[in-house]
Amino acid sequence: MSRHKCTTELYKAFLQATCVRYSGLALSEVSPYDLSHDSISRWLQDRHLRPREIWSVAEDLIDKKEPSLLIVDDSVLAKPHSKKIDLVNYQYSGNAHDVIAGIGLVNFLWYGLDSEHAIPIDYRVYDKDSDGKTKNNHFCDMLSEAKKRGLIPTAVVFDAWYSSLKNLKAIRDHGWVWVTNLRKNRKVNRNVSLEDLDIPDEGEKVHLRGYGWVTVFKFVAKNGRIDYITTNMDNPTRDAVERIAKARWSIEVYHRELKQTCGIERCQARTGRAQRNHICLAIKVWIDKHIRRIRDKTSFYEQGWQVIKGAITDSMRAALAMT
DSSP states (O other): SSSOOHHHHHHHHHHHOSSOOOOOOHHHHHOSOOHHHHHHHHHHHOOOOTTTTHHHGGGOOOOOTTOOOEEEEEEEEEOOTTOOTTOOEEEEEEEEEEEEEEEEEEEEEEEEEETEEEEEEEEEEOOOOHHHOOOHHHHHHHHHHHHTTOOOEEEEEEEEOOOHHHHHHHHHHOOOOEEEEOOOEEETTTTEGGGGGOOOOOOOEEEEEEEEEEEEEEEEEEEEEEEEEEEESSSOOHHHHHHHHHHTTTHHHHHHHHHHOOOOOOOOOOOOOHHHHHHHHHHHHHHHHHHHHHHOOOOHHHHHHHHHHHHHHHHHHHHHHHH
């Protein structure tokens, strides 16, 4: 029987340090304590971590008085060999540009417009089979939770997937402004598609069917892609809307760092409870790494290099000694 038990601190330390293996077996092999991989698996299964635990950490890292954005987007945690893992569904992945097997995750970031810092404040695991909720339901739930927590964003930002009338009205009901990219075939005015409008640089005020008056701006990227950035903001300027729309990219960076440096999609546990606990702990690890990034001015990838470079040096010395 192991003399020690796994702890949140130990599991987080493991996720911060490792960059190759993320299993309970790997943790048992590198742990400074005598731990069996079975005991680690049981520990991960028995926790009951919830999304609200992220807010308990993030609240101290944000300034509610700073002009800010709330940014929403989803990501798929790829599980290519997952026939026996709970929560896994086939769904479209923007990263893979295909339908893949994975766990859906809807993420909610606070973004400071002055500090330009993005902090995760909430998330939801998408599994309609277990809770009956769609991604849009989770979107609205997190909006309501943010309102209860006293957040007053300059704007709520999201992509076209979340731009349903119900979502737009939910944000308006909270008294908030939204900025999103509408699809080119979205109907405005008298049944006219956005792509058929001649939109000036300063934007065009249009009547969005089923919603009301909004302002749309047309942005053409270097690769020819056209974005119809739309907002219910009063008298918006092109520069202001463009700055807010560009800030949405911070959630894409967040998704990449979660996957590449925190092991959020690398958990091999089969039960949904263990997967949920791992996801929560991986997000906490991201926050810890972000604090260090700000404090020590070192990137997530440099932090990973600091962990392994000593071991590489020792291995090279051992190899040279044998020659």
